[in-house]
Amino acid sequence: MDMSHTALNMAANDALKRRLKRRKRLDLVMRALSFAAAVFSLVILAIVLYRVVVQSIGWLNVAFLTGKLSMFPEKAGISGVILGSLLLMVIVIPVTLILGVATAVYLEEYSRRNALRSVVQTAIANLAGVPSVIFGLLGLTVFSRFFGLGSSILAGGLTLSLLVLPLVVVSSSEAIKAVPQFLRDASYALGATKWTTTWRVVLPTAMPGILTGNILALSRAIGETAPLVVLGIPALILRSPKSLLDDFTALPVQIYYWTLDTVLTPEYAHLAAATIIVLLVMMFVLNGAAIVIRRKFARRY
Amino acid sequence: MAEKEQNNQIITENLSLHYGTLQALKQVNLAIPARQITALIGPSGCGKSTFLKTLNRMNDLIEGVRVSGKVLIDGEDIYDPAVDVPLLRKKIGMVFQKPNPFPMSIYDNIAYGPRIHGTRGRRELDEIVIRSLKDAALWPEVKDRLKDNAFDLSGGQQQRLCIARALAVEPEILLLDESTSALDPASTLKIEDLMTQLKERYTIVMVTHNMQQAARISDWTAFFMLGEVIEYNRTGQLFNQPREQQTEAYLTGRFG
Ligand SMILES: Nc1ncnc2c1ncn2[C@@H]1O[C@H](COP(=O)(O)OP(=O)(O)O)[C@@H](O)[C@H]1O
Ligand SMILES: [Mg+2]
Numbered sequence: 367m368d369m370s371h372t373a374l375n376m377a378a379n380d381a382l383k384r385r386l387k388r389r390k391r392l393d394l395v396m397r398a399l400s401f402a403a404a405v406f407s408l409v410i411l412a413i414v415l416y417r418v419v420v421q422s423i424g425w426l427n428v429a430f431l432t433g434k435l436s437m438f439p440e441k442a443g444i445s446g447v448i449l450g451s452l453l454l455m456v457i458v459i460p461v462t463l464i465l466g467v468a469t470a471v472y473l474e475e476y477s478r479r480n481a482l483r484s485v486v487q488t489a490i491a492n493l494a495g496v497p498s499v500i501f502g503l504l505g506l507t508v509f510s511r512f513f514g515l516g517s518s519i520l521a522g523g524l525t526l527s528l529l530v531l532p533l534v535v536v537s538s539s540e541a542i543k544a545v546p547q548f549l550r551d552a553s554y555a556l557g558a559t560k561w562t563t564t565w566r567v568v569l570p571t572a573m574p575g576i577l578t579g580n581i582l583a584l585s586r587a588i589g590e591t592a593p594l595v596v597l598g599i600p601a602l603i604l605r606s607p608k609s610l611l612d613d614f615t616a617l618p619v620q621i622y623y624w625t626l627d628t629v630l631t632p633e634y635a636h637l638a639a640a641t642i643i644v645l646l647v648m649m650f651v652l653n654g655a656a657i658v659i660r661r662k663f664a665r666r667y
Numbered sequence: 668m669a670e671k672e673q674n675n676q677i678i679t680e681n682l683s684l685h686y687g688t689l690q691a692l693k694q695v696n697l698a699i700p701a702r703q704i705t706a707l708i709g710p711s712g713c714g715k716s717t718f719l720k721t722l723n724r725m726n727d728l729i730e731g732v733r734v735s736g737k738v739l740i741d742g743e744d745i746y747d748p749a750v751d752v753p754l755l756r757k758k759i760g761m762v763f764q765k766p767n768p769f770p771m772s773i774y775d776n777i778a779y780g781p782r783i784h785g786t787r788g789r790r791e792l793d794e795i796v797i798r799s800l801k802d803a804a805l806w807p808e809v810k811d812r813l814k815d816n817a818f819d820l821s822g823g824q825q826q827r828l829c830i831a832r833a834l835a836v837e838p839e840i841l842l843l844d845e846s847t848s849a850l851d852p853a854s855t856l857k858i859e860d861l862m863t864q865l866k867e868r869y870t871i872v873m874v875t876h877n878m879q880q881a882a883r884i885s886d887w888t889a890f891f892m893l894g895e896v897i898e899y900n901r902t903g904q905l906f907n908q909p910r911e912q913q914t915e916a917y918l919t920g921r922f923g
Binding site for chain 2: 479548549550551552553554555556557558559562566567570571
């Protein structure tokens, strides 16, 4: 009986070992697969970057960065385009920060936890996934036509604000939610009102998270082409904008038009590549700032 | 022994509390004397924290809480709709189980309360900060680092900072909810010493799971079980000659 027992045990052991072996093999295969996937996307990215960099060599220089737009590739510069993108940010930053944070504060701190609130939250989360062209159409209808702002910087900035507002609301809500209840309790126990607690404890504590989310949303906004194209931004603007009500062009839009026109003027491809580099640098700076803020204010409670 | 007439600052009358359908306090009647230390003991989940939070209406912050009966503080029913709750909480300081300083400097932590209640002058704030830190026996340890973040302090120091922060708004009553349970023995002793000094000026109600602590520093002790006060007496009496059999069982069970 003892004998059969050990035999049985050994059989069971063998089965176990075989299964373990199979699992280990599966593990190896999956690891190789996911590694290959990661390498694949990195390679693609590297190829794109390489092409862009090579194409821009000789074209991306001080004259290009400080010059004005021109029909002639050798004379063209993008100072007005950069200015257009910066002025867009001047509108997007305050609008999304104020509206987005106020909405998040209302949702997280003031609204009752009921069905309506979860409907609103779901709607906002889904808005973040709506294609940007749709926001362009909304901006065209509301800002350009109804308010008569045309294809001005103001119209573009407000449209981009709408586009990234859901992202800002969601990330700000997350940051506010991450503020521990015991900090609020400490404030209330000292006789603070809800508003005082929100303003002096919750918002400052959540601010690094709010800013990080806002910067990431901003870097999305400056890369958007579709909504601005829908607003009807002219294909070639030779003057730089002087006020927020002037027509303008922005980096992604200029890249788009130059790329379209390479059929007629092959040199435009170099201008587009150089502009892409400028846009990428701006996005790297923004994302870097977000990382720095996150690091610097790492949570300690 | 002829006792002086007690000045009871906090009186609860048939105080009951429900969390939704769960009744956490059942007809609690307690008279808590001014400028003494009253300890609340009992098995966990018996409603000690809940009772403490009814005294400064922190329960208002929890959804689905219903309170019935009365809590009289200085003769005033604090559940009267006319009561200004922030003002009530200013009068009644609270120190929590886990130290919960704000993520700000030591100075700003203490100045927070006075600032939100309207004190703005730099010199006035300086005075309050220094006095509160001294009262909380923390001044010598932090006087050169008031600008440091409060999280740089040790756990015991953080808890004394929280006490100082509560004292800064000049309360009359201090509520402590197991405020030493997260601390090492040395810090615990420091805070116990502090309490015995502070009771000359403040009415102190403290929840503790540590019965030696209740015996060491409190004047009165209330024993809670399942939301009811089983026994309430002078601490010496309650510990040496408990009237109720449940009290005795609890005390001996823990000490044994
Ligand atoms: N926020 C809450 N919601 C629902 N039930 C609660 C809440 N807080 C405490 N309770 C319940 O009330 C009872 C008393 O809790 P508590 O006052 O925390 O006890 P103690 O402090 O004596 O350990 C427990 O049964 C607990 O589960
Ligand atoms: Mg408790």
